[in-house]
Amino acid sequence: MKHSIAFLAIGLMLALAFASASAVETTIFEIQELAFEEGDSVTVDNVVVTGTDLYGFFIQELGPNPNWEPFGHPRLYSGLYVHTHNNPSHQGVVSRGDLVTVTGPYNEYFFFSQINIAVGYPGTWGSFEIIGTATEPDPVPLSMEDINTDGPLAEGYESVPVVVDSSATTALIAGPSWEQGTDSWTWWLREQPYGAADSIMVQRRNPDPQGDFLYTIPDSGQVFDYVQGILVYHYSNFKIAPRDCVEDLGMNCPPVVSGAWAHDNNHVDVFFAVDVDETTAQNPLNYAFAGDLIFALSAERNTDDHRIVHLETTAHLPGRITTIQVSNVLSEEGEPIPSGEQAQYSFAEGIVNIYDIQYVDDFIEDASEFVDKVVTTTGRVTHVFGNYYYLQSGDGGQFNNLQVYSPRLGPVAAGDSVIVAAPIEEYFPLDPHGETEMTGDPGIQYFVNLGPAVGPIVINEVSAAELIYDAQEGDGSLPDDNLPEPWEGALVTVTELAVVDTVLGFDPAWGEVWLIVGGTDSCRVDVNDRRNDYGEHIYRELEPGDSVRVTGFVNYSYGIYKIIPRNAWDIEYYNVGVEDSPFEVKGIMLRQNTPNPFGGMTEIRFNLNGSARDVRIEIFDVTGALVRDCLPRGTALPAGKHMVEWDGTNDRGERQASGNYFYRLSVDGQSKAKQMLLLK
Missing domain, CATH: 2.60.40.4070 (Immunoglobulin-like)
Incomplete structure (x- = not known):
């Protein structure tokens, strides 16, 4: 393991320009061999892309490592991960075989080495440039004992394509699989007979719908001649991450249905895990919907991405949950679609209003009726931060706002109108409320920027009493009415707030400050170390005794509602005395x-x-x-x-x-x- 880890726009530009100019041109070898401290600015040039996932891409040196070539390991320390967090977006831009130059700060993410160019996050900046194409180096042949979590060579081959072969005495066999979150599945690869040799974990690596790692997880007991992929470090384990069924697993994967969503009120898109045969994919009789409430009239395979089929259907009832069942579709290699759950997918019909997604009768007990369902919705963008953005519909009032955390698949800015499809979840699902949001999912890739919205972005004025910070049920500190629930994700302004150090005996957490008006009518503002949750500076530190007017987004996490200002201009400072306000301007x-x-x-x-x-x-x-x-x-x-x-x-x-x-x-x-x- 390695060591753990301006006020105006022109000021930021100058800072980034300075950081870029001071970056040291180096190699992946030197970065991985600890020639740099975390946070150092580096540039690696003439390196090849070996795989792309949801949050970045893998790069590798083309030539051998001169330090380790004499010892029979010329590819040791030759790979590295580039973390973009979809900002700037690499999706649909970077592909395997691209030759790139990458500049940014080096850091360790839970001991996983990377260049972090997730621009917009605290302490991050950087860029990448495609400068040509190249042939990827062959995967490095290694044993499971070398590269499993306790293997002596695992650290050195991190982010490097590797291959494990069967032998004359042992065979490779797939063990059970288990889910790790919404976008990552892991399964075991074992040598047979089990116990005679070793085993290693194999991962479906956070897939980018337009990139790699979208293979189908094999059934337990599947036998392989070899398994190859990029060696990654994830959840405290080293794992092989195959990118493709045919190339990396030596098998033809079946066309499992990985996603489906409403394109509009008369069209549905179906996404398969592998490329599908044109003839069988374009037969509308191969697609049926639960209850025969809608019917497929025609089917057309996407001309560029052969994993997507576009269906024209009869009219939808927006918001009604349906399940599509696919049959008789073959992969391009001729593999049939499996039966059962792998050939079906549930989603909400039509374009669903944000209000209908968010609305609940009981603020304490109820969750969105669309949780774990793919929904297509539309709205105006009110703010963009990295992979997050916020949508608003209508007057932006109660239940008319939604936080989106899914691939954008294209540029977006505040004031744009978009259509997006993604699963709905209640973040912090063990909480009685959670925060309703759209989240990423492999196989869901629908995003359209319609351009400037017709209506303006709306900022609603609310009282501190409506955004009372403590919504934890049963802790006895405040009424358990969860009043802020209808405002989650909303862009609001709260006036007449006084800054204090503590509220009702509780200390501020994570650097936030308490804002209080009249006893329990209080809310919380996130200004952490003079930055907000978006990594942007709030230059003037809030102090006890200040009186302020605050604009920002209503966010819920760890049992606390809080307001997140977008920037320094979202906080105005007052004292008592101005004739048209209970506060006087400083x-x-x-x-x-x-x-x-x-x-x-x-x-x-x-x-x-x-x-x-x-x-x-x-x-x-x-x-x-x-x-x-x-x-x-x-x-x-x-x-x-x-x-x-x-x-x-x-x-x-x-x-x-x-x-x-x-x-x-x-x-x-x-x-x-x-x-x-x-x-x-």
Whole structure:
């Protein structure tokens, strides 16, 4: 094992540019042989991709390791994992055989070595570039004893393709399989007779629907001539991760149904674990739905991905759960589809409203009726963070918001309208409430960005009493009414909050702060080490006695509801005394522009706690470039309320492109900034 582990956009860009410039060009060999400390910035060049999964891809050196070649192990320490967390997305971009350059910080994830370029997470940055193609090195022949969890060579061959062969005295046989979460299955590979030699775990590695590791788990007792794949470290064990049935297991896998979802109210997509035969896949009589409530009218195999079949059907009843049963479909190698559960899949018909997904009668006992079912829904995106994004429908009020944690399969930004299909789950399922969210699942790969949403992103104003932080049932500290449940995933503003150190004898956890108004009417805001859960800086530290207005997302975890601000502009600071608010501005207050988003004119309002000799309002684009000087340097203003307008043009009167912009108020050395969205 190895060792354990700016305020404006221009500031972030400069920081990333500096980190990239200071990266040391090195090799995978040197990284794996501990030439670097965790967090060091590195660049590896001219390395080949050997496999892609949901959260990243594997890379390998093309040449041998000169340090170990004399000892008969020229491929030792030649592999490494690149963690992207789908941001920037590698899915559908990086493939096996691509030659790449990767730059980013090196770290150990539970002793699994990686370059972490999950941009947007605390301490992460980086990039990859495809520079050509190359032939992958052959898998390294090794014994189970060498590379199982206790094997002497396992650490050295981490992230390297390896192969285990049968011998004259032993045969390889599949043992039982067992599920590890929603996107990872593990099974045993044993030498027969069992006990004569050894065994190793084999994994279906977090599959990217557009990538590798989507083979079918073999039945217990299946005999193999060989098993090969990438050696990974997962859940405290070394495991072989095959990428393909034919290549890595030497067998023709059957066309198991890995997923199905409503494409719209008249179409269904079916996803098979392997490529399917065109003739049998395009026979609509091979597809039946439970109860004969809908019928397949036609079937067409996807021209690019032969694992997907598109069905035209009779009209759906949105939200009704159905099960598709597939028969008589062959793989491209001629393997028949199995009978029973492997040939069927349950999902919700049609496009389901977010409200219908989220709504429950009993906030304490009830879960979403769609838990463990694949649902297709649509909404406007309110925020994007790594692989997470938030959807909103209608007025964004109660039950009209949903957190999505599934592959995006394409770019997305706040203000976009999307259609997505994914399973519904209650995160922290042992909890009486959980947090309803869409999650990733192998075989589900439907995501369409429809472009800018018709309606604006809505921020709802709620009281602290509606977001009371402690929803644990039966702990006796607060009423067990779970009032925040309808607001989970919602973008809200909470006003008139006072910062305190503790509430009802409890200490703040994970660096969050307590915000309290009037006894038990209290909620919690996540500002951990001056960062929020999105890894973004909240530059001004909240202190006891501050009075604030907070905007952010309602999140539920570990029995606690909390508000997660998106950025520094989501927290406004007050004291008691301003005439139109129970709090007084600490020097200056900058309000959110209205309307926002806007297409014509927008108003920027601000308050001054006293007269000022130098007041400026400036507009910047996302690169930090000055676009418009709305209130020039040296403008003197009295105390009170003020307003300027911006019509979306620069200082030369030229209309600006649609997108995000920042506006900054500067007053006698103090400044505040906020973000706004211009739509043409």
